[in-house]
Amino acid sequence: MLEAFRQPGDPGQTIGPSWLLQVARDISALGGATVLILLTLLVLGYLLLNRGRRTALFLAASIASAYLLSTLLKHAFGRPRPSVVPALAEVSSASFPSGHSLLSSAVYLTMAALLARVVVRPRNRLYFMGSALLLSFLIGVSRVFLGVHYPTDVLAGWAAGAGWATLCWLAADWLQQRGALRGRRRDHSEHAC
Template sequence: MSILRHWPSVRARVGRELGLVLALAVVAGGVLGFLALADLVVGGETVAFDTQVLMAFRQAGDAAVPLGAPWLPTVMRDITALGGTAVLSLIVLFTVVYLVLVRRPAAAAFVAGAVLSGAGLSQVLKAFFDRARPDLVPNAPIELSASFPSGHSMLAAVTYLTLGVLLARIETDRRVRVFFPFVAVVLTVLVGVSRVYIGVHWPTDVLGGWLIGAAWAMACWGVVLWLQRGRPALAADG
């Protein structure tokens, strides 16, 4: 009877511990993968791969013409905006305001802190590697920042994965809990692919952004899960 009485709290604790282990695994894999990829990029060993994949999105013999239906370039530009500073800032702002209004200040602070710190890390990494943007696609949008890692891909991963996990922790229906992280991953992937499609990033820029972005999002969640040991869940703070 004692075990049954305490079962909900035991299950919640086990869930937090498993979540912490999973977060640490993603962090370790993401950081190690990013460092290995960065080493290849700096050494110039990805040039052939990057060029081949980037040009695979263009018509043979005319790099100015992308593959696909005439409407696809417009769709890709719309999708790439989902990883832009303006759109992500609005999403984060509205999310933070909502969490404050429903009296979840810790969750609001977590979302703001995770995304803002991720944006800062993105700028530091870009300045450190200072990789040139692709120059293979005529009439590609002009981007002034460095290329590696892709800021759109990284911040999409940080923002959408952070929100996806937060929503999953709030939701009680298991099917819906899986749905939120799934949507977060799909949006992150689409933003990254769009960056290569419109010709403003090398494929390894996007891969690097995904790796370090996912690692950063999960690192932030790992810290929260560690701090929450024996305390109420972040999603239920008041």
């Protein structure tokens, strides 16, 4: 599968136009620690400014524990990086599961689920979730394109990240029912948000 993204006879060159490699690197960066931590801090700041201290604490715990999960799984499996094609991005940790796929799924889906809790329109909730899924998908594909992960690494990362986000969503629902987290206000009209 990794060879499918490379020029026949030259595994160091990707298929497609020359700009596609930079696009893949840019998309991959959206699942990297720097971007995810920065985005998380920005969202936490917004929540704190809007009296969402409990939601901010919940989000911080959800994302910090997703990082811990990724680290534990990588250490447990210790799978080496692919050597079938040259890697076109710098990597330093084990290959399985893909940390970019796991963390982007966990972070973007958890944030989308929290955003979906405070909007009224179903199409807005679908937009948040669809955007999170699209981002996670593109990030995972970019990791295979760059030759730093096997497809199974990415699939495992998506599964673990989506599973973690689902657990967080269920926990947020449970906490909201007990009044510990804010949710949709029932008095908003259909045109709100």
